[in-house]
Amino acid sequence: MTRFLFHRLWQSALVLGLMSFAVYSLIGLMPGDPVDLMITADPKITPEDAARLRELYGLNKSIFERYGNWLAAALSGDFGYSRLHAKPVMEVIIPALGNTVTLLGLSFTLALAIALPAGIAAAYRPYSKTDYAINLAAFAGISVPPFWLALMLIIVFAVILGVLPAGGLGTLGAGGIWENTRFLVLPVASLTIASIGGHTRYMRAAMIETLRQDYIRTARATGAGEVRVVFGHALRNALIPVVTIIALDFGYLFSGALITETIFAWPGMGRLIYDAIMGNDFNLALVALLLATLLTLAGNFLADVAYVWLDPRVSFREVER
Amino acid sequence: MTALSTRQIQGESMWALTWRRFLKHRLAVISLGVLAVLAVAALAAPLTAALLGSDGETVDLFNRFQGPSLGHPLGTDAIGRDTLIRLLYGGRISLFVGLTAAVAAAVIGTLIGILAGYFGGRLDALLMRFTDGVIALPLLPLLIVLAALDLNKLGLPDAVAASENISLYRIVVIVALVGWTTVARLVRGSALSLRERDFVRAAEAQGASAWRIMGVHILPNLASPIIVATTLSVGNVILLESVLSFLGLGIQPPIPSWGNLLTNAQELIWDAPALAFYPGVMIFVTVIAFNFLGDGLQDALDPRATDRRIAGMSN
Numbered sequence: 001m002t003r004f005l006f007h008r009l010w011q012s013a014l015v016l017g018l019m020s021f022a023v024y025s026l027i028g029l030m031p032g033d034p035v036d037l038m039i040t041a042d043p044k045i046t047p048e049d050a051a052r053l054r055e056l057y058g059l060n061k062s063i064f065e066r067y068g069n070w071l072a073a074a075l076s077g078d079f080g081y082s083r084l085h086a087k088p089v090m091e092v093i094i095p096a097l098g099n100t101v102t103l104l105g106l107s108f109t110l111a112l113a114i115a116l117p118a119g120i121a122a123a124y125r126p127y128s129k130t131d132y133a134i135n136l137a138a139f140a141g142i143s144v145p146p147f148w149l150a151l152m153l154i155i156v157f158a159v160i161l162g163v164l165p166a167g168g169l170g171t172l173g174a175g176g177i178w179e180n181t182r183f184l185v186l187p188v189a190s191l192t193i194a195s196i197g198g199h200t201r202y203m204r205a206a207m208i209e210t211l212r213q214d215y216i217r218t219a220r221a222t223g224a225g226e227v228r229v230v231f232g233h234a235l236r237n238a239l240i241p242v243v244t245i246i247a248l249d250f251g252y253l254f255s256g257a258l259i260t261e262t263i264f265a266w267p268g269m270g271r272l273i274y275d276a277i278m279g280n281d282f283n284l285a286l287v288a289l290l291l292a293t294l295l296t297l298a299g300n301f302l303a304d305v306a307y308v309w310l311d312p313r314v315s316f317r318e319v320e321r
Numbered sequence: 322m323t324a325l326s327t328r329q330i331q332g333e334s335m336w337a338l339t340w341r342r343f344l345k346h347r348l349a350v351i352s353l354g355v356l357a358v359l360a361v362a363a364l365a366a367p368l369t370a371a372l373l374g375s376d377g378e379t380v381d382l383f384n385r386f387q388g389p390s391l392g393h394p395l396g397t398d399a400i401g402r403d404t405l406i407r408l409l410y411g412g413r414i415s416l417f418v419g420l421t422a423a424v425a426a427a428v429i430g431t432l433i434g435i436l437a438g439y440f441g442g443r444l445d446a447l448l449m450r451f452t453d454g455v456i457a458l459p460l461l462p463l464l465i466v467l468a469a470l471d472l473n474k475l476g477l478p479d480a481v482a483a484s485e486n487i488s489l490y491r492i493v494v495i496v497a498l499v500g501w502t503t504v505a506r507l508v509r510g511s512a513l514s515l516r517e518r519d520f521v522r523a524a525e526a527q528g529a530s531a532w533r534i535m536g537v538h539i540l541p542n543l544a545s546p547i548i549v550a551t552t553l554s555v556g557n558v559i560l561l562e563s564v565l566s567f568l569g570l571g572i573q574p575p576i577p578s579w580g581n582l583l584t585n586a587q588e589l590i591w592d593a594p595a596l597a598f599y600p601g602v603m604i605f606v607t608v609i610a611f612n613f614l615g616d617g618l619q620d621a622l623d624p625r626a627t628d629r630r631i632a633g634m635s636n
Contacts, residue, residue, distance in 0.1 A: 015454045023466065031471040143609035145560055147567050148601030151587060155594045166590075248456055255461030259564060263587065273462045274568065277469050289466070292459045300457055 008304045012297040019293050024067050027282050035059060037083070037280060070286075080283035084276065089287045093272065097291070100268035104257055106184065107191035112246075115196045119203025120230065123238075126208050134200060141197025146256055150190040150263045157186060167265035187264045194256050195249070202245045203238070210238040240311045247303025251296045269295075342621040349617020352610035359607060363412035375403045378575070398585075398596055408599055411577040415604070418492055418578070419559040419611075425497035426558070427551040430504025431543070435535050437505070438512025449509065456502050461564065467495040468570035488573040492565060496558050503554065507546045515539050545622035553615035556608040563604050579604045 035053045039045050045053075054060045073080070079089040122134040158166035164185055210216065211234055219233045258270030265271070269292060276285035333341075344350055362369070370376050389396050396404050437448040468491065515521060516539065524538050559579075565571035566580025574581055579600040586597035 011450070011453075012457075015457060018454070019458065023463075026466050026470065029470045029474045030466070031469070031474075139609060139612055140605075143556060143560075143605055143612055145563050145601055145604045145608070147564055148583060148597070148604065151583065151590060151597045151601065155590055155597065159590055159594060251457060251459045254459040258461050258465075259568075262568065270462070274465060277462075277465050285466070289459075289462055292462055293457075296457055296459050 004308065005301075005304060008301060012301055016290070016293060016297060020071070020290050021067055023286055023289050024070060025063055027286050028063060028066075030277070030280070030282075074287075079287045082276075082281055082284040084279045084281045084284065089283050092284060093269070093288055093291060096267055096269050096272045096288075099266060100257055100261070100270065103184070103187055103191065103260070103266060103268055104253060106188045107195065107256075108253065110188065110192045111195045111199055114192070115199035116203050116242075118196075119200045120207050120235070122200070122204045123207030123211065124230065131204075134204070138197040138200040138204075141193060141200075143197075144193070146190065146194040147259045147263055149193060150186070150260060153186050153190055154263075167263070183266075187260050187266050190263075191253075191256050191260045195253060198249065199242075199246060202242045206238040206241045207234065210234045213237075236310060240307065243303055243306050243310060247300050247306075250299035250303075254292055254296055339621045343617055346613075346617035346620050348613045349620075352613040352617070355606065355610045356614065359412060359603075359610075360416060363409055363416055366406065366409035366413060369409060370403075370406045373403065373406065375406060378402065396595065398593075404596065404599060407577045407582060408579075408603060411579045411582050411600065412603060412607075414489065414572055414576060414578040415559055415562060415580070415607070418489065418496070418562045418572070419555045419607075422493045422496040422500065422558045422562070423551050423555040425493060426500035426554060427504050427547055429497060430501035430550075431508050431540075431547055433501065434505040434508025434510075435512050435539060435543070438509040439516050439531065439535050439539060441513070441516075445509070448505075452502050452505050455499065460499055464495060464499065464561070464565060465568065465570055467498070468492070468565055486576070488571065489576065492562055492571050496561055500554060500558060500561075504547060504550045507550050508543055511543050511546055512539055515542055549615055549619045549622060552611060552618055556611035556615075559604060559608055559611070563600075 035050050035057070038053065039050060051060075059066075081087070082089050082092045085092045118134050118138075122131040125131060154166045157164040165183055166186075167183075211230075213234075216229060216234055219229050224232070254270065257268060258274060260266065261268045261271035262274055269288060273285060273288045273292065275281070276288060398404055398407065433448055433452070437445040472487070472491075512535075516534075521534060521538050524534050529538075562571055562578065563580030563583070566578045567583050569581075569584060572578035572581050582600040583597060586593075586600070590597055
């Protein structure tokens with residue numbers, strides 16, 4: 001078991017390493033480099049000055065050399081300065097990370113709390129009216145553009161009804177807990193709805209398959225009650241594939257957070273990345289993107305742990321996937 | 322015992338059988354109809370524009386935010402352009418991007434999947450770990466970086482980088498670059514089992530080259546999963562395109578797309594909520610129709626999978 005997890009960990013580290021180089025190179029291909037930005041800020045800079053500055057900052061070196069320097073600095077804990085925020089990158093990222101974790105954690109929990117029971121209910125009697133209705137709702141959830149859903153929620157609850165704020169983050173210490181929670185309702189709702197559909201369909205499919213197994217028939221034959229059959233015997237086995245697929249959706253969830261945060265002006269990682277890329281804040285964009293990748297990979301790794309815990313056979317199968 | 326009908330005796334072609342199975346999936350049939358109507362409406366956009374006497378481009382500041390009327394069935398936008406006509410033109414772009422990018426992604430995915438599945442071994446391990454890596458990435462932030470790249474720095478000539486439709490081609494390329502993973506995994510799985518089949522073994526024994534086996538013997542047998550996965554991914558591509566355009570990184574105005582029609586709508590939701598409503602409904606209807614269509618095609622093209630689907634193995 002430890003060997004399986006160790007292998008996965010190593011693989012994640014490799015992906016992260018490759019990703020850091022890829023993103024570093026890509027960011028170098030975005031319009032304008034730091035010296036271009038200085039030229040726009042100060043028209044007195046001559047082409048000779050620009051060339052000298054490029055040399056001073058090492059911008060004329062090869063991409064590998066520059067990446068090596070960046071990596072060495074990053075590994076020693078120096079991630080550079082954010083241009084937009086005029087602060088060290090980490091000081092900008094950490095509060096944003098906290099906000100994103102709140103948003104994602106709440107939506108993820110809520111989505112599972114709705115999707116798993118819905119999927120089980122649909123699977124219990126496949127092709128019944130209940131199943132049909134749940135399936136239809138799931139298809140609708142998958143197909144709705146998440147940002148449009150967010151806009152519609154704003155129109156209904158902020159514009160027409162005026163009961164919830166259209167965006168932002170409550171000021172801490174002012175207005176109490178309810179006042180602050182109000183700002184969370186719409187972002188969490190839109191992010192949750194965006195992921196329920198997929199999860200429900202996975203759960204339904206896995207549960208239908210499990211309920212057809214021989215051991216379920218055996219359990220029924222021994223006189224076990226339906227609740228015991230479904231939740232005691234079937235659920236754990238049905239969860240195995242669901243956990244894997246949902247973990248692969250972590251990246252998707254993060255993408256959803258980017259949309260939601262941008263629309264609701266929620267100061268999290270997604271919005272930070274968007275603003276950094278749009279505002280030529282290279283250091284910030286690079287570190288934030290890598291941190292997002294790290295989060296996704298960590299989510300996948302947690303899923304592997306859960307997988308081993310749910311399915312003891314994995315430990316004997318060694319590294320099969 | 323009743324007499325057999327002629328049809329039962331003569332048998333039916335594979336496609337006729339497939340079509341009959343498809344017709345049983347009511348939602349898929351309705352979706353096909355809806356998509357046909359949408360496509361015709363989008364293609365006929367200039368005709369509608371001529372009928373209504375407005376072109377969707379002319380600015381008319383005296384007629385901003387008009388409600389629905391005979392001349393403007395869905396009203397006008399913030400600078401007096403006809404909403405319906407802009408929606409129809411936007412549909413052309415969104416459908417074009419959805420179809421071309423999905424097909425391009427399917428081509429890449431098929432190539433990677435068939436190579437990994439047929440050759441197996443090290444190449445398979447390498448390609449599949451690469452695929453896993455791409456799947457694990459946070460997609461949207463990466464797409465935003467790709468969409469923000471300076472094309473001149475990539476070495477593209479100015480004539481290309483500055484052309485009017487560049488935002489259109491750019492989005493097709495970047496969506497294809499990240500969208501191939503599902504097809505690759507599906508194709509690899511099928512190719513893996515197909516290469517053990519007797520007809521492939523026979524071809525190998527006759528000395529057919531690897532390319533011939535992949536192209537002539539394996540590829541045709543992969544048609545069903547590829548068609549289904551591509552249909553399903555059209556919906557996803559349309560969603561991605563709309564998100565990127567909404568964020569200002571996809572299709573650039575003045576070319577309208579359903580995504581960028583919504584960009585301005587957010588600033589205007591207090592003044593003109595209806596403007597935010599229509600483009601989203603169009604995206605929603607199109608995407609759900611493609612998803613149902615894919616579902617129906619899956620049932621029709623792979624009846625054995627339907628048994629498994631009832632069992633719920635594939636999804």
